[in-house]
Amino acid sequence: MSLVEIPGSKSVTARALFLAAAADGVTTLSRPLVSDDTEGFAEGLRTLGYDVLREPAAWRITGRPQGPGADGAEVFCRDGATTARFLPALVAAGRGTFHFDASAQMRRRPLAPLTGALRDLGVEVTHHEREGHHPLSVRTGGVEGGEVVLDAGLSSQYLTALLLLGPLTRTGLRIRVTDLVSAPYVEITLAMMRSFGVEVRRTGDVFEVPAGGYTATAYPVEPDASTASYFFAAAALTGRTVTVPGLGRGALQGDLRFVEVLERLGAEVQIGADATTVTGRELRGGTVHMRDISDTMPTLAAIAPFAAAPIRIEDVYNTRVKECDRLEACAQNLRRQGVDVATGRDWIEIRPGTPKAVEIETHGDHRIVMSFAVAGLRTPGTTFDDPGCVRKTFPGFHQAFAAWARQHEG
Template identity: 75%
Template sequence: MPEVDIPGSKSITARALFLAAAADGVTTLRRPLRSDDTEGFAEGLGRLGYRIGRAPDAWQVDGRPQGPAVAAADVYCRDGATTARFLPTLAAAGHGTYRFDASPQMRRRPLGPLSSALRDLGVDLRHEEKEGHHPLTVAAAGVRGGEVTLDAGQSSQYLTALLLLGPLTREGLRITVTELVSAPYVEITIAMMRAFGVEVGREGDVFVVPPGGYRATTYAIEPDASTASYFFAAAAVTGGEVTVPGLGEGALQGDLGFVDVLRRMGAEVTVGADATTVRGAGQLRGVTVNMRDISDTMPTLAAIAPFASGPVRIEDVANTRVKECDRLEACAENLRRLGAEVATGPDWIEIRPGLSGRASRPGFSGAEIKSYGDHRIVMSFAVTGLRVPGVSFDDPGCVRKTFPGFHEAFGALRGRLMP
């Protein structure tokens, strides 16, 4: 039974870095993800004056509840959405002038609802070019707190940023949320805040965060469930078996719910106390599934959908259009390049079966996948390449964003599933 060692969660590592930087004392983060996104987050903290010691398997962060150690800084957030959204929020709790910019890809991604909420809380925040996008400057003077209304229908990261800020304000926060996507990511945030000594209350659509700050701790980062989806999907489409240790019944990440989709399609799934196993059953069924809460795994399902016996329809994923790229259209375009029949709407994609038979025809070959610089497009279509010969990528290296060693790890698994 192949076991796959999945790197630490990007989402958890980013939250842990924020919490550690804000906590009173020295925090040790065990097995953090080392990728372009998380290294960029740590680099940004360093620019703000936080001290981080990085050993191969653990990072130590000297917390500063009072905020950044420097009065002025220029921070480059690279491609990282968590970096670009969380660090300006963290800086707002301090005192100084902090400028944030990002890659062209990240500059295109929206920030407006978070910026508006921070301004409603009295933060002096200015977008330098396009309103609601990077670059931006925060003239920080601490945050009093109070009540604020937030639309988190584009990204749950807006709500996470405000929740993380709450204990650093003088009065705490009451956040009324009008729309929310990817709700399980908010549950990750709340659970991690609890581990750092803060209990978030909830009254319907209102989140209540007390003041008082965080306490330092030692925190272990669990494997990344979104990354694990590619390896679970590989088992499902090849009839093989894959086990991921460290992701089990107590996992924080909602994206582990992707295995339930595979179960509905016919795969055998076992979720144990500290590991999850997926075994392919030789045939995948079509399915209609709402992926609003696990939308980062939408490309994974889209990439294996042509191998199902019936249509696969993925619904309520409008937010995937404002990720690293428009993932709905990127998946549709690449599937059509491979010969699949695909339709899309504002918040859905439907893929009809067909690649299974076509791929076995003599002379049928794959195509170059257009990645749009999006790590999830590349990793998802690597799974398609297990069944379709000739799949290649215009930018295979973009996986460094979350999993620099993906191609090596996936190649090793391929050798075990398809000797």
């Protein structure tokens, strides 16, 4: 058995940074993820006039319930979707004009449902090039509140941004959602808002968020469940046993449900109070629905050729509008490896085969790299055209994974 320490959750770190910036008082985040995405979020807060003190094991953020202190600030969001979607919502509650831009990759990703909702709430949002995309400016005198209708069928981050904004409005928000993908990420948001003193009431597809603001707190960041998926998949693929501490029955992140998928496909899984263990057995085929845990779709797709029967992954259309079209990127790379693959609008089916070693086309997507690195345990010689893009969420991935693999060889 091997014990694997996983870096802090990207999703939790980003939400905690927003909440800490908006809260009354000083918040201490312990074990936050240090990566390009989270550093970009913290840098964006500093650009907006927030005090963010980074120490090795903790970050301290002094909240500004009144909003940003740097009217006219220009924020570059890098590749970070949470930065690019959450910060415009944060500044909407303040006063002034704020400008946002992002990398070419992030400029391609859609924002229209969120910025449309902000406009419906009276915020002036200007898209400077392509409507519904970065770059953009937000001109605001604060948000009164009220009711808004939102389509979160492409990303749950649109809903999270509005939920986080709600307590900063003058009268609160009532959000009616017409479609929602990756629902477990919304549960993370609601649980974290509760930790900062706000209780959201949900009735079906309607979320009622009270006004009143947030209260600073000490907040520990749990390990990243999406990152853990690569080590769980490695166990499933190699017959080893992997235990990840810090992710157990009380974990916030829905992506821990990836181990349930592995269990259905033959792995042995034990979820304890504060740790999860996966032991590999023969990988079976089957059909799985991954709408709510779609960030782990590439993890399963990459190892699927080693199953005894075809694996079909369904209801993952939203993976087409991530850092790249992940569904198509997985299909193309698997075909280049000589694997028989079929795809549709929102599904991919991978048939058993023996993948050959090729250079994986990553499309600058960290999850493509990490997923095919797992499969590389059974396909020696696999390389990547951009291995460094893992810095987005796990800068030390290659070293950590190589160390795990060496331990396995020993």
